[in-house]
Amino acid sequence: MSEKCCIKAGGGMIALNKTTLEIEIGNGANVWRTDPAHPPRVETADGDVRFSAARHIEHSEWKTGVGAGVRSAYRGIPGLGGMEFDTIIWREASTGQFVFEFIPMREAVNTAIKAVWFPAPFVLDGASSYSALTYMQGCILPNDWPKDFPELKFGGQMCSQSAYMPWWGQVRATGAGGANAAGASAAGDNIRTNTGESGYIAIVEQPWDAKYAVRHAAGGPTSIGVGLMPSLGAMRYRRTLRVAVLGGCDHNDLCAVYRQYADERGLLITLKEKAARAPHINKLIGAAVVHLGIKSHVSPGSRYYHKDEPEKNDRLTPFSKRTEQMKAIAGMGIKKAYLHLDGWGQPGYDNRHPDYLPACEEAGGWDGLRELCDTCRDKGFLFGLHDQYRDYFLDAATYDPEMAVHLADGTLYGHAIWAGGAQNYLCSSQAPMYVKRNFEEVFANGVRPDAAYLDVFTCNEPDECSHPLHAVTRKECLEYRKQCFDYLYTKGILPSSEEVIDWAMQSLVFCHWAPYGDAAAGIPAPLLNLVYHDCVVVPWMLGRGKWGTPGNEPGFLHALLNGGIGYLDPELPENELNENLAQIKTVGELNDRVGMLQMTKHEFLTADRRVQRTTFADGTTVTVDFEKETYKIE
Numbered sequence: 001m002s003e004k005c006c007i008k009a010g011g012g013m014i015a016l017n018k019t020t021l022e023i024e025i026g027n028g029a030n031v032w033r034t035d036p037a038h039p040p041r042v043e044t045a046d047g048d049v050r051f052s053a054a055r056h057i058e059h060s061e062w063k064t065g066v067g068a069g070v071r072s073a074y075r076g077i078p079g080l081g082g083m084e085f086d087t088i089i090w091r092e093a094s095t096g097q098f099v100f101e102f103i104p105m106r107e108a109v110n111t112a113i114k115a116v117w118f119p120a121p122f123v124l125d126g127a128s129s130y131s132a133l134t135y136m137q138g139c140i141l142p143n144d145w146p147k148d149f150p151e152l153k154f155g156g157q158m159c160s161q162s163a164y165m166p167w168w169g170q171v172r173a174t175g176a177g178g179a180n181a182a183g184a185s186a187a188g189d190n191i192r193t194n195t196g197e198s199g200y201i202a203i204v205e206q207p208w209d210a211k212y213a214v215r216h217a218a219g220g221p222t223s224i225g226v227g228l229m230p231s232l233g234a235m236r237y238r239r240t241l242r243v244a245v246l247g248g249c250d251h252n253d254l255c256a257v258y259r260q261y262a263d264e265r266g267l268l269i270t271l272k273e274k275a276a277r278a279p280h281i282n283k284l285i286g287a288a289v290v291h292l293g294i295k296s297h298v299s300p301g302s303r304y305y306h307k308d309e310p311e312k313n314d315r316l317t318p319f320s321k322r323t324e325q326m327k328a329i330a331g332m333g334i335k336k337a338y339l340h341l342d343g344w345g346q347p348g349y350d351n352r353h354p355d356y357l358p359a360c361e362e363a364g365g366w367d368g369l370r371e372l373c374d375t376c377r378d379k380g381f382l383f384g385l386h387d388q389y390r391d392y393f394l395d396a397a398t399y400d401p402e403m404a405v406h407l408a409d410g411t412l413y414g415h416a417i418w419a420g421g422a423q424n425y426l427c428s429s430q431a432p433m434y435v436k437r438n439f440e441e442v443f444a445n446g447v448r449p450d451a452a453y454l455d456v457f458t459c460n461e462p463d464e465c466s467h468p469l470h471a472v473t474r475k476e477c478l479e480y481r482k483q484c485f486d487y488l489y490t491k492g493i494l495p496s497s498e499e500v501i502d503w504a505m506q507s508l509v510f511c512h513w514a515p516y517g518d519a520a521a522g523i524p525a526p527l528l529n530l531v532y533h534d535c536v537v538v539p540w541m542l543g544r545g546k547w548g549t550p551g552n553e554p555g556f557l558h559a560l561l562n563g564g565i566g567y568l569d570p571e572l573p574e575n576e577l578n579e580n581l582a583q584i585k586t587v588g589e590l591n592d593r594v595g596m597l598q599m600t601k602h603e604f605l606t607a608d609r610r611v612q613r614t615t616f617a618d619g620t621t622v623t624v625d626f627e628k629e630t631y632k633i634e
Helices: 184-193 251-264 271-277 279-283 319-331 365-378 431-444 474-490 527-532 555-561 574-594
Strands: 004-009 012-017 023-027 030-033 041-044 047-050 056-063 067-075 084-092 098-106 113-117 130-133 139-142 167-172 198-204 210-215 223-228 239-247 288-293 295-297 314-316 337-342 382-387 391-393 423-425 451-454 494-497 565-567 599-604 611-616 621-625 630-633
Touching: 004 056, 004 067, 012 067, 012 084, 023 084, 023 239, 030 198, 030 239, 067 098, 167 251, 198 223, 198 251, 239 251, 251 527, 251 599, 271 279, 288 319, 319 337, 319 365, 337 365, 337 451, 365 382, 382 431, 382 494, 431 474, 451 474, 474 494, 527 599, 555 565, 555 574, 555 621, 555 630, 565 574
Parallel strands: 288 337, 288 565, 337 382, 382 451, 451 494
Antiparallel strands: 004 012, 012 023, 023 030, 041 047, 041 113, 056 067, 067 084, 084 098, 098 239, 113 223, 130 139, 130 167, 167 198, 198 239, 210 223, 295 314, 391 423, 599 611, 611 621, 621 630
């Protein structure tokens, strides 16, 4: 037999080296090959085991009514506790996309599998080539980027802040191929002028049990791989990675491919569609976000406890003061606003969840909260409550360790970071019932919020729970979280959460923010908004150098470029408040125009990438110069 298995399907090609297990895929001249320096492997608690270590490997042609490729069987693999698996690499005839499948045939015994890294990363040649990463709002990572790529939060798990969307892509510069022909100085031009000769987008189809790794030392190159994680200790089911190879593309084209994918799978539910179910979404478009609190209490066990300045551990603002502030905001000429209220429950902010009721008594109790809610409604503003159904505080009234997330060894994960001190995580199977219990009591006391913020659900990674009475997989965890959002919908309450993860896009209306990640990760680019701008409302902090805003840049300019809404802080000094109000007016007017429209294009207009432009579906363009700190809306 030849050294390679070569399959031609339609206009595409798959080649598998039977000795090294290197793979080549391509459509016509656009060929991508896997990196021999990072071969496919199984990561275990005792170390890595390469696929090539299998004593018996058999390759055969794979052909069905929808495509063709190569099937490989791996048997007798030392160090994997008897684990056996197949892989299938095939090209879908209807789309021309390549599908990489990992199929567990026999589970490991007495061997802890941490992840299966398959397929191997593709080689990205050329200093002026780049990667597109969905780390938070998104970033472009040039192949010659001069910084080490930072460690991703949550171990790089998808369905978390590390990947708002479960895909990445790479674009190869014209002339790249082994040696760098273009030179480092061309990186900006390549990103700017859409001259990439070939690119691909890789979509993880079971992201709840996946993580990814980005290898990039200062100066490059970049290598990106996906780790398929076990579910409750076993690989359990077939995993798939879908790869579309494109010619003459840039990051806009990658986003367009994923938008179509999301639409086909029911994730792309637009704000206009959501407004048919909850018309008061229209009051959120163009609104100012006002984030205020009532009570804060820091427990002695918390990381944030002020031992030497105990007076800082407790603060209280009456509901009546917040009521007067919302009246004052109306008097400032603000027509649309959303009040996000923290610390409204008796325990105070981030304390004793999920047993958070009643309304804070010393701040005015249910009467005070109801008056604040009614005042917002009278002024035409939206009113929303901050809430939390993951952090499970040990001093909560109904705390029961049996209802906490149980790790695989039966122990409870715990920490004491937040204000409430010692906590576990609440098993997600319990969260929908607690949400219903609490909000029914809120309603019974005459408080009818327009929106609710369920903290961390769309920021932190999905949980697994191994308790035999309420075992939960990561996928089921996300389904339980979504049930919480959907319950709110049935009560006319707009659901929001901390950030934007696309598993929740069917239900999520808005978030607290969806900013950019670590500045070392690359060049900020609005990849999330290129896919989902017309599906979710994203607020931005308008000040300079705020969290998630690159460098010392004004968040105001990023809010405009992204067509989002902005935060209004009524407690700023008068001169700063006047500037904030002016910016809110500009941001709000733009969002009124484009808030429910698709963002169709994002461009870097100069090689230094300091001048950028976005285009929306009605033809509106926003051009921002971050160097001169100017903007133009046309």
